[in-house]
Amino acid sequence: MSFIEARGIGFAYSPEEEKVINGIDLKIEKGSYVAILGHNGCGKSTLAKLLCGILLPTEGQILVDGLDTADDSLAFDIRKKCGMVFQNPDNQLVASIVEEDIAFAPENLGLPREEIRARVDAALKTVGMEEYADHATYKLSGGQKQRIAIAGILAMSPECIVFDEATAMLDPSGRKEIVAAMKRLNKEIGITVITITHYMNEAVEADRIIVMSGGEIIGDGRPEEIFSEVERLQSASLAVPQVTELLYLLEQDGHDLPRGILHAMDAADVLETYIGGHKNG
Amino acid sequence: MANALEVKGVSVIYGEGTPFRKAALNNISTVFPQGEITGIIGHTGSGKSTLASLLNGLAKPTEGEILLFGESIWAKPKEMKKIRSRVGLVFQYPEYQLFDETVESDIAFGPKNLGLDEIEIKKRIRLAADFCGLSDKELKKSPFELSGGQKRRAAIAGVLAMRPEVLVLDEPAAGLDPKGREEILQGLTEYKKEFGATLLIISHSMEDIAKYADRILVMKEGEIFMQGGVEEIFMQAEKLFDANLDLPQITKLFIELKKRSICQSTDVYTVGYAKKEIEKALSR
Amino acid sequence: MLKDVTFGQYYPGKSLLHRTDPRIKLLILIEYLVFVLIASTELAMAATLLFTVFLVSVSGVRFGILIKSVKPLLFVLIFTAIINLFFTSGEGDPLFAWKFIKIYENGIRNAVFMLLRLVSLVLGTSVIVSFTTSPLQLTDAIESLLGPLKRIKVPVHEFAMMMSIALRFIPTLIEETNKIISAQKARCADFESGNVINRLKALIPILIPLFVSAVRRAEELADAMECRCYHGGEGRTKLKVMKAKAGDYIFLLVVTLVTVAIFFLDRITWSEAIGFCRDIFSK
Numbered sequence: 067m068s069f070i071e072a073r074g075i076g077f078a079y080s081p082e083e084e085k086v087i088n089g090i091d092l093k094i095e096k097g098s099y100v101a102i103l104g105h106n107g108c109g110k111s112t113l114a115k116l117l118c119g120i121l122l123p124t125e126g127q128i129l130v131d132g133l134d135t136a137d138d139s140l141a142f143d144i145r146k147k148c149g150m151v152f153q154n155p156d157n158q159l160v161a162s163i164v165e166e167d168i169a170f171a172p173e174n175l176g177l178p179r180e181e182i183r184a185r186v187d188a189a190l191k192t193v194g195m196e197e198y199a200d201h202a203t204y205k206l207s208g209g210q211k212q213r214i215a216i217a218g219i220l221a222m223s224p225e226c227i228v229f230d231e232a233t234a235m236l237d238p239s240g241r242k243e244i245v246a247a248m249k250r251l252n253k254e255i256g257i258t259v260i261t262i263t264h265y266m267n268e269a270v271e272a273d274r275i276i277v278m279s280g281g282e283i284i285g286d287g288r289p290e291e292i293f294s295e296v297e298r299l300q301s302a303s304l305a306v307p308q309v310t311e312l313l314y315l316l317e318q319d320g321h322d323l324p325r326g327i328l329h330a331m332d333a334a335d336v337l338e339t340y341i342g343g344h345k346n347g
Numbered sequence: 348m349a350n351a352l353e354v355k356g357v358s359v360i361y362g363e364g365t366p367f368r369k370a371a372l373n374n375i376s377t378v379f380p381q382g383e384i385t386g387i388i389g390h391t392g393s394g395k396s397t398l399a400s401l402l403n404g405l406a407k408p409t410e411g412e413i414l415l416f417g418e419s420i421w422a423k424p425k426e427m428k429k430i431r432s433r434v435g436l437v438f439q440y441p442e443y444q445l446f447d448e449t450v451e452s453d454i455a456f457g458p459k460n461l462g463l464d465e466i467e468i469k470k471r472i473r474l475a476a477d478f479c480g481l482s483d484k485e486l487k488k489s490p491f492e493l494s495g496g497q498k499r500r501a502a503i504a505g506v507l508a509m510r511p512e513v514l515v516l517d518e519p520a521a522g523l524d525p526k527g528r529e530e531i532l533q534g535l536t537e538y539k540k541e542f543g544a545t546l547l548i549i550s551h552s553m554e555d556i557a558k559y560a561d562r563i564l565v566m567k568e569g570e571i572f573m574q575g576g577v578e579e580i581f582m583q584a585e586k587l588f589d590a591n592l593d594l595p596q597i598t599k600l601f602i603e604l605k606k607r608s609i610c611q612s613t614d615v616y617t618v619g620y621a622k623k624e625i626e627k628a629l630s631r
Numbered sequence: 632m633l634k635d636v637t638f639g640q641y642y643p644g645k646s647l648l649h650r651t652d653p654r655i656k657l658l659i660l661i662e663y664l665v666f667v668l669i670a671s672t673e674l675a676m677a678a679t680l681l682f683t684v685f686l687v688s689v690s691g692v693r694f695g696i697l698i699k700s701v702k703p704l705l706f707v708l709i710f711t712a713i714i715n716l717f718f719t720s721g722e723g724d725p726l727f728a729w730k731f732i733k734i735y736e737n738g739i740r741n742a743v744f745m746l747l748r749l750v751s752l753v754l755g756t757s758v759i760v761s762f763t764t765s766p767l768q769l770t771d772a773i774e775s776l777l778g779p780l781k782r783i784k785v786p787v788h789e790f791a792m793m794m795s796i797a798l799r800f801i802p803t804l805i806e807e808t809n810k811i812i813s814a815q816k817a818r819c820a821d822f823e824s825g826n827v828i829n830r831l832k833a834l835i836p837i838l839i840p841l842f843v844s845a846v847r848r849a850e851e852l853a854d855a856m857e858c859r860c861y862h863g864g865e866g867r868t869k870l871k872v873m874k875a876k877a878g879d880y881i882f883l884l885v886v887t888l889v890t891v892a893i894f895f896l897d898r899i900t901w902s903e904a905i906g907f908c909r910d911i912f913s914k
Contacts, residue, residue, distance in 0.1 A: 104524075105524040105525075105526055105527075106494065106495055106496050106523060106524045106527055107494050107495070107496075115854075118858070120854055120857065120858065142860060142862070145857070145858060145859075145860050146860060149858060149859070150854075150855075150858045152851060152854070152855055154848075154851060156803050156848070157847075157848045157851035157852050157855065158851065158852065158855035159799070160795075160796065160799065160852070160855070160856060160859075161766075161767050161795065161799060162641065162765060162766045162767065162795075162798060162799045163641070163643075163765045163766075163767060165870070166765065166767045166870065166871070169869075169870035169871075170856075170859055170861070171859035171860055172868075172870075173867055173868055173869055173870060174859060174860040174861050174862060174867060175860055176866040176867060176868050177868055178868065179868065179869070179870065179872055182868065182869075182870045183870065186870065200643040201643065202640075202641065202643075203799070204799075204802040204803060207391065215855075218859060219858070219859070222859065222860065231522075234521075234522045235521075235522060237390070237391045237551050238551050238593040239390065239391070239591075240391075264524040264525070267596070303524060303525065303526035304524070304525060305525040307596055308554070308595060308596040308597040308600075308618055308621075309596055309597060309600050311618050312597060312600075312618050312621050312622060312625070315618065315622050316622060316625060316626075321629075330596050330597075330599040330600040330603060331603065333600050334600055334603040334604055334607065334609075337600075337604065337609065337625065338604075338607055338609055341609055341625075341628050341629060344629050345631075400813065403817060405813055405816060405817060428819045428821065431816070431817055431818075431819050432819055435817070436817040437817075438810065438813065438814045438817070441814065443807075443810070443811065443814075443840055443844055444811055444814035444815060444818075444836075444840055445840065446835065446836045446839035446840050446843075447836075456815075456818055456820070456836065457818040457819055460818060460819035460820055460821065461819055491843060505818060506817065506818060509818070509819065
């Protein structure tokens with residue numbers, strides 16, 4: 067069974083308003099790293115909130131590890147399994163001191179003191195912020211604050227973390243810190259990572275990309291597959307990585323180059339072979 | 348072309364004479380030519396935003412002078428309002444400054460503070476709304492009903508309505524999707540063309556800067572690390588790379604291709620130019 | 632302007648005062664406030680000052696920071712001192728008289744006492760509580776001390792949680808206010824001229840964005856807290872369990888003795904004290 071399963075879900079903020087999510091079916095496997103990509107206002111953040119039960123679908127059903135998010139008595143169990151990191155680092159830290167903030171979730175779970183301590187220390191270590199345990203949260207940089215927010219969720223020992231545009235308000239170095247943290251959580255600890263973003267270079271790090279537009283899913287596949295359809299992405303007001311676009315344009319001109327190359331290094335390899343072959347041939 | 352702004356030996360020092368002395372800007376001198384777009388890049392804490400707040404007199408430099416068309420902006424401190432209308436400053440996430448009942452009246456806030464008459468204010472609103480792509484329907488709405496991208500444009504319109512000769516923008520496109528970025532930067536470019544205005548765009552995104560700017564100023568630890576025309580700066584792309592700046596992906600590709608001696612140019616920063624370079628390499 | 636406010640800021644450390652149980656610290660603070668306010672003789676004041684110096688020295692807070700915490704109050708301090716200096720009428724002849732200004736010996740005494748009292752209050756409160764106790768510890772302590780009120784349905788936990796969140800957001804909101812002020816200044820807003828009504832009107836473009844943003848922050852924070860399984864105070868455990876150690880009680884006892892001592896010192900004059908000492912030595 068999939069870890070998260072959405073069955074024909076729809077959502078509108080009020081009955082009079084237009085639907086933000088329109089008939090989505092989706093399965094997300096345990097331990098996967100999924101990016102949900104889309105332009106501003108395409109419904110991707112709403113979908114994220116639906117997936118971890120902060121919002122309830124107005125149509126259809128969402129199961130998190132087999133538990134229905136609409137069932138109020140399960141809300142607590144679902145939140146424990148599926149945490150969420152939000153966009154604004156300032157608005158999700160509860161306490162003024164780093165370790166007190168991270169302890170917030172385990173305290174709510176009513177864990178014994180020693181267990182809380184162990185979880186706080188482990189979470190701080192995972193995000194590489196051990197030496198900041200007794201620092202004031204408001205003095206940290208944006209990237210550091212977001213890492214504390216991640217640690218705060220990690221301390222719940224969740225199976226899945228949803229990142230709702232968690233890098234949108236950060237500078238490039240902060241963004242790199244968070245993407246590196248996401249990768250580590252997924253590859254080393256085996257946490258299911260779902261990241262909502264409109265940055266291509268973050269989406270390409272995932273194992274699977276879901277493209278959204280107008281409250282619907284318009285593409286779902288491996289990054290190479292998704293980015294090989296350049297026109298389709300552009301029609302959804304999204305860009306592709308520059309090297310992907312370059313190779314695509316060259317291919318359109320009749321050059322025999324592969325599609326779906328996402329990284330500069332891979333593109334250099336492909337071009338080296340192609341230009342070398344061209345000269346010899 | 349005349350220089351719209353001239354920064355002469357400017358330093359900003361906090362805690363002078365204490366052990367916590369810190370120079371946010373250290374003896375900076377540069378010029379911003381009229382009618383050009385200068386992109387200012389650098390890491391967080393490199394002094395970019397400090398520089399921005401000096402240019403319209405919100406902060407005063409510890410040392411040095413800032414000249415607007417040859418005249419020091421601090422020559423008549425009582426007339427600072429006038430300077431602020433001539434040098435418009437748009438902060439990061441400007442949508443957080445919106446306050447009035449309608450978008451229209453919010454945009455009118457600046458012109459009203461300047462004491463302009465009704466007819467002129469109406470004209471200014473129209474003009475700013477056009478450049479920022481706001482429809483009549485949106486002008487009548489409450490700013491808090493707009494989408495994120497629209498709010499951003501409404502806030503920028505609020506500064507454009509003062510019709511500044513120089514416009515300084517701190518990360519105008521932060522957090523917007525590619526289409527939203529394009530719309531805003533395109534509108535600003537049009538404003539520049541129409542009024543011969545001078546634009547300073549502070550951004551982390553080398554890709555945006557490479558696409559829109561004429562000149563680039565690279566800041567590092569409170570000093571100017573590099574400055575010059577866009578091509579001139581990208582000729583030294585390796586230097587930018589070593590300074591740990593976020594280069595456009597296409598430039599990274601060409602740095603790698605140069606290492607492998609496939610292409611020689613590293614001043615490649617747009618996809619169109621890149622395509623030409625590859626075609627050149629193929630025909631050799 | 633706003634960035635100079637150091638009130639309510641916590642400076643991490645491991646000093647005696649940092650380690651003391653926050654509930655004990657609150658009780659100590661109450662006693663401290665009592666004797667600072669009652670000390671009215673030279674002897675009592677000297678003892679109070681001595682004890683304040685002791686507290687400051689065991690707090691491990693840097694001197695520069697303490698000075699900074701008093702600085703914003705400088706105006707209030709000087710103002711109070713001047714009021715006391717000029718408006719205390721005393722017996723006998725004034726020491727200084729010029730037109731309607733008369734300074735009596737009593738006035739000088741009152742001014743000095745008031746000054747010392749206020750400085751002691753600020754320094755003492757800072758080092759006993761705000762500089763050495765994290766806001767969360769403080770609210771935990773209040774929650775625990777007021778705990779018995781829960782039985783009569785006073786929402787003590789909710790009150791403490793609200794307080795700790797408010798403290799957490801003070802620096803964020805100060806920063807935001809400064810940003811909004813700058814942004815509106817860049818749109819030529821004028822906060823400095825005009826009459827009172829105009830000046831109040833000029834605050835609207837600051838207050839509305841600030842209010843809107845505070846509401847947005849509150850909504851987002853509520854979501855984030857819910858995501859982290861917050862469900863009120865019931866069944867909640869704590870990372871930092873407050874456990875008063877023997878040392879804490881001794882500290883409290885010492886302060887209680889100091890309070891009593893100062894209370895007695897306040898009843899006797901110099902000559903009585905000297906006589907008392909002489910009696911002891913002659914025995």
